[in-house]
Amino acid sequence: MTQLFLEDRVVVVVGDLTRENVDAIVNAANSSLLGGGGVDGAIHRAGGPQILQRCREIRKTRYPDGLPIGEAVITSGGNLPARYVIHTVGPIYGNDPERESELLAAAYRNSLTLAVQHALTSIAFPSISTGVYGYPKHEAAAISSRAIKEFLKLDQSVQQVRLVFFHDADARVFLEHHELE
Numbered sequence: 203m204t205q206l207f208l209e210d211r212v213v214v215v216v217g218d219l220t221r222e223n224v225d226a227i228v229n230a231a232n233s234s235l236l237g238g239g240g241v242d243g244a245i246h247r248a249g250g251p252q253i254l255q256r257c258r259e260i261r262k263t264r265y266p267d268g269l270p271i272g273e274a275v276i277t278s279g280g281n282l283p284a285r286y287v288i289h290t291v292g293p294i295y296g297n298d299p300e301r302e303s304e305l306l307a308a309a310y311r312n313s314l315t316l317a318v319q320h321a322l323t324s325i326a327f328p329s330i331s332t333g334v335y336g337y338p339k340h341e342a343a344a345i346s347s348r349a350i351k352e353f354l355k356l357d358q359s360v361q362q363v364r365l366v367f368f369h370d371a372d373a374r375v376f377l378e379h380h381e382l383e
């Protein structure tokens with residue numbers, strides 16, 4: 203299943219994010235930046251120790267208290283097909299109800315901003331916060347799609363945003379609730 207939106211700049215696919223051949227894949231990390239389960243674990247496993255080493259340096263220098271929710275940082279992609287990994291942290295659903303939608307949108311926006319700052323033109327996202335962090339998939343679909351659409355309206359440099367869903371059912375929920383059009 204592959205579906206295209208916004209003059210083909212947004213592509214919805216089902217698959218394994220770590221296999222994406224793009225300039226950057228986005229990691230749904232946690233504030234520690236030191237790894238975890240889910241897509242984070244898969245990225246570090248497939249990408250090798252270089253990524254973790256750079257994350258440790260970022261913790262020591264720029265973010266000794268951890269990466270705040272909604273912010274993003276970039277490392278090399280190590281052994282991944284992608285040249286870079288952009289690490290962001292989504293909100294844990296229910297922890298801060300008044301701000302969580304804005305924080306989820308910020309995670310997408312700040313990841314895209316970092317891609318532009320590094321002159322990257324293709325980027326692939328997992329469905330941030332919808333696994334361990336418990337964000338309802340239909341709500342996340344509306345929020346993430348709106349954030350991406352707003353960003354791409356103002357930016358001309360990013361040519362492809364790939365939204366990679368691990369399961370067919372997750373892609374279907376996204377396709378029912380997105381606001382790309």
Ligand code: AR6
Pocket residue numbers: 217218219220230231232237238239240241242243244292328329330331332333334335336337366367368369372
């Ligand atoms: N490719 C694409 N999507 C995937 C993959 C993959 N290889 N693996 C999982 N997903 P999660 P979160 C989907 O839990 O909710 C980690 O421990 C998955 O089906 O990875 O933001 C971090 O260290 C789900 O839809 O991220 C944090 O502690 C989506 O990716 C915490 O989990 C996100 O699920 C972050 O939780």
